[in-house]
Amino acid sequence: MKIAIAQQNYHIGNFEANTAKIIQAIRDARMAGADLAVFSELCVCGYPPRDFLEFEDFIERCINAVQQIAAETGDIGVLIGAPSRNPQPEGKDLFNSAYFLYKGSVQQVIHKTLLPNYDIFDEYRYFEPASEWQTISFKGKKLAVTICEDIWDLVENPLYRSRPMDQLIRQQPDIMINLSASPFDYVHAENRKKVIADNVKAYGIPMIYCNTVGSQTEIVFDGGSVAMDASGTIVAELPYFQEALAFVNWDGTLSADVAGTTPHNAYRNNFSGNTELDPEKNIALIHQALLSGIRDYFGKMGFSKAIVASSGGIDSAVVLALACEALGAANVRALLLPSQFSSDHSVADAVELSRNLNNQYDTIPIRGVFEAYEQALEPVFGGLAFSVAEENLQSRIRGAMVMALSNKFGSILLNTSNKSELSTGYGTLYGDMAGGLGVLGDLYKMQVYALARYINRNETIIPQNILDKAPSAELRPGQKDSDSLPEYEVLDAILYQYIEQRKGPRELDAMGFDKTLVARILKLVNTNEYKRNQFCPIIRVSPKAFGVGRRMPIVGKYLS
Amino acid sequence: MKIAIAQQNYHIGNFEANTAKIIQAIRDARMAGADLAVFSELCVCGYPPRDFLEFEDFIERCINAVQQIAAETGDIGVLIGAPSRNPQPEGKDLFNSAYFLYKGSVQQVIHKTLLPNYDIFDEYRYFEPASEWQTISFKGKKLAVTICEDIWDLVENPLYRSRPMDQLIRQQPDIMINLSASPFDYVHAENRKKVIADNVKAYGIPMIYCNTVGSQTEIVFDGGSVAMDASGTIVAELPYFQEALAFVNWDGTLSADVAGTTPHNAYRNNFSGNTELDPEKNIALIHQALLSGIRDYFGKMGFSKAIVASSGGIDSAVVLALACEALGAANVRALLLPSQFSSDHSVADAVELSRNLNNQYDTIPIRGVFEAYEQALEPVFGGLAFSVAEENLQSRIRGAMVMALSNKFGSILLNTSNKSELSTGYGTLYGDMAGGLGVLGDLYKMQVYALARYINRNETIIPQNILDKAPSAELRPGQKDSDSLPEYEVLDAILYQYIEQRKGPRELDAMGFDKTLVARILKLVNTNEYKRNQFCPIIRVSPKAFGVGRRMPIVGKYLS
CATH class of the missing domain: 3.40.50.620 (HUPs)
Structure with a gap:
């Protein structure tokens, strides 16, 4: 199976441009003989759409765009990110979802379970977490599809009380595929590869990790999508801070496609806990x-x-x-x-x-x-x-x-x-x-x-x-x-x-x-x-920037 | 049993002032012969404390203040709001809690279950929801204590998948007590009384509802605490937009205390769905x-x-x-x-x-x-x-x-x-x-x-x-x-x-x-x-004000 990883820069709410860009990548992937094309989290509307999600009109446009993209599939399977409606009367009205498209229509919809709601993230403001989990069967293989934060809680002091991969692994999937919108900061990048490796090690199967790229007001997404085999080796690493379409071959083992992107301008970090400010640290990335x-x-x-x-x-x-x-x-x-x-x-x-x-x-x-x-x-x-x-x-x-x-x-x-x-x-x-x-x-x-x-x-x-x-x-x-x-x-x-x-x-x-x-x-x-509070948006490069990710009372009287 | 309802105006992070104010009300309540004094949500630190909650030092000060207030109890039971630590390794580190203080120490801690995370609210950013529920036994009675949002989900299309009162009612409580920080807007006030009445009707017991008052930067809290008997009659209604300490007698039935505050400057609203802007509506409240x-x-x-x-x-x-x-x-x-x-x-x-x-x-x-x-x-x-x-x-x-x-x-x-x-x-x-x-x-x-x-x-x-x-x-x-x-x-x-x-x-x-x-x-x-985005805080009077309660992308391209 040949898998295309589409690392793209979207424009929030610009459905016309985003849809055209996604469809173009699907066509390119099909031309290159790919069986499956993977896109990033909420790529249809751009991430983060914030309170646009509260507009019924906005959701309709998302779903229309999904239909339009689905019509472009056929013999190629496509995984794209978009909101979907919660049909249950209880809970929030939306899910943050991955749509599996194939043969011209939506085949399956997977929902995000772990909804980040810290720093710049507000996902629990909009989305209901998934409460059931299903792998996707495609060409004789089982895909365990998760969305961004879903794979980030494999730690000693977890932020959430359960992990979707612990549920999915019972269905014996062959590969993990994660659709992300994971922002840059000068600490985060290295963590990301460790998280992917930890998941591969914990669940014993390879992972395709597709991140978005480009900046949305203050938030910078740095790309760096990867394909990692079951042994923890990176077989393909997409570039940082630019769009790319890469291919990997997956036939028992995962390998870079001849036309695939191999590691370049990769992160070479020297983190050691970051307990003190080192002004020189990762200055090239900044x-x-x-x-x-x-x-x-x-x-x-x-x-x-x-x-x-x-x-x-x-x-x-x-x-x-x-x-x-x-x-x-x-x-x-x-x-x-x-x-x-x-x-x-x-x-x-x-x-x-x-x-x-x-x-x-x-x-x-x-x-x-x-x-x-x-x-x-x-x-x-x-x-x-x-x-x-x-x-x-x-x-x-x-x-x-x-x-x-x-x-x-x-x-x-x-x-x-x-x-x-x-x-x-x-x-x-x-x-x-x-x-x-x-x-x-x-x-x-x-x-x-x-x-x-x-x-x-x-x-x-x-x-x-x-x-x-x-x-x-x-x-x-x-x-x-x-x-x-x-x-x-x-x-x-x-x-x-x-x-x-x-x-x-x-x-x-x-x-x-x-x-x-x-x-x-x-x-x-x-x-x-x-x-x-009256300052303009600040390009975020640290794990704690002033702006949307740091919310303080103004009339407070604490240490003041 | 005589219950004091303390409707107070706190200063976020000003532990000295808040603690002094709470202790003063406890003394006044004891002097008036009250058995129990009820305060509002997160009164110890003020609501909303926002990202101050991420500081270990801030949490320590909250807990020290709780201890200091507990030392002032004795023969009077006190319910105050403050964060508490989550002892479990899973989940967020804090709960939004009601502390029951009596005889000089903390007797019991109740956690909030339903964490609002819409409009101006970010509670899921900080708090883990309660996952077990206990009434409080006090002087032969059972108190079902909840916090603000906990009682707001009795609706046809609920935002949450469960309700804490549905759990608590199984323990056959005698009264509901709700600690709130429920902000004013020109629609909300009337809803609030309906919500209290709906709960009283659904669970068949009276409710003491204690709200905070005063403004915190852009958010106005209007007070209007009430005591409602099991038949849905308001027996005491505290004033709007000012501090008050009121008393109710509760001996089988709930009644206003002679020294209690009876309805005055009460809301007289004329809502009818608010599907259109009526510029004159509630202008006196605004x-x-x-x-x-x-x-x-x-x-x-x-x-x-x-x-x-x-x-x-x-x-x-x-x-x-x-x-x-x-x-x-x-x-x-x-x-x-x-x-x-x-x-x-x-x-x-x-x-x-x-x-x-x-x-x-x-x-x-x-x-x-x-x-x-x-x-x-x-x-x-x-x-x-x-x-x-x-x-x-x-x-x-x-x-x-x-x-x-x-x-x-x-x-x-x-x-x-x-x-x-x-x-x-x-x-x-x-x-x-x-x-x-x-x-x-x-x-x-x-x-x-x-x-x-x-x-x-x-x-x-x-x-x-x-x-x-x-x-x-x-x-x-x-x-x-x-x-x-x-x-x-x-x-x-x-x-x-x-x-x-x-x-x-x-x-x-x-x-x-x-x-x-x-x-x-x-x-x-x-x-x-x-x-x-660069504008100063706006005093919020509507259900959807510009500022912290409306979060939009700046570089978005939607209807623009």
């Missing part, structure tokens, strides 16, 4: 994930042009370099917005950066506008001293300037805030916190430096001075980040323990961090929830 | 909910002063009036920000409004700043025509002005966007969409008018001209909302069907709405998700 996040945000929103406020600092330099790589330098415009507090090197460094990148840049000094505000506000502010109000005002003028260009020329503003700033509230709402997409919002400052070094790995794209100088917001004379915040080495280490590892004050104390500093930082994190 | 939302947002964030951009339009007028009522006029400042496109009546109406309300107002014309921007942008914009960029720029200047005052004087900016605008994206990010709290974001424009009339019910607070004139953003000469949007009567009716009722294009077509108009409006709603 780089690819961010490019995917930018590309698909623009592509799926129907935009091609980006604008970046280029300050001469490390964050905007990295964002500008990534934007030029993802979208092409011709589509990226930098705006330099110096004030009276900007140092000479800020403008010079930003200019040098754009020359290296070969992207358009313009300089608009903001002093005149700032003075106009000061004059207008004088009757209300009177003789009150320069304060955070004036600091924020400069940042907001810059925000309004880049948004004016964004509106005038139809480009999307890329935000440059990093995770250290967002954690501590070191940023101005409607100022430097403005933008359509947060490129660095899931990278601590030390990771931003590591990424800058990675971007410069072959040639100097980001001027060395940008990497060397002390970070500053330049909103008052001689200001440095270190006036308000601890050094980033210490800050990032504490933030990582609190945000990624969920350590409390006593645990941080036991780890040797300064008690007063910890209390101050945790208070900053928790009192700035209201700011992050 | 008014109270908004006051609660404003008051608690400020109180729990530790702020007292508000600022409002007062345009002379209906939305800002209503917000200003509500803010003055909730916080006191002395704490509310209005900023009038006329441009060259503002009509004369705008300023005059806004001035008259603030005079009626007796709150401070200042006028800062924005023309000078606008011209400074135009001059600064001239090298980049060249001779390009006035466009949406310049319209938005004016709005952003106003946003920066009010934020400058907010930063300078330590006040919170109240946002004035309504649900019709937010639905269609008729607003400027970082401009009129700025603010800490969205007061009207869950009210369609027609409801805003109804609320304005309600505010004026006894005297003219909002000048009649503000109610009479055609709505306009005044961002270009002679602009009217109706240039860009259909009339609000039609717009609101379609939005209500799409957002609250989840009707798709074909269903709207069948209802007689214009096909082209429907397509245009649905597209506006769906393509503006990115704007709403």
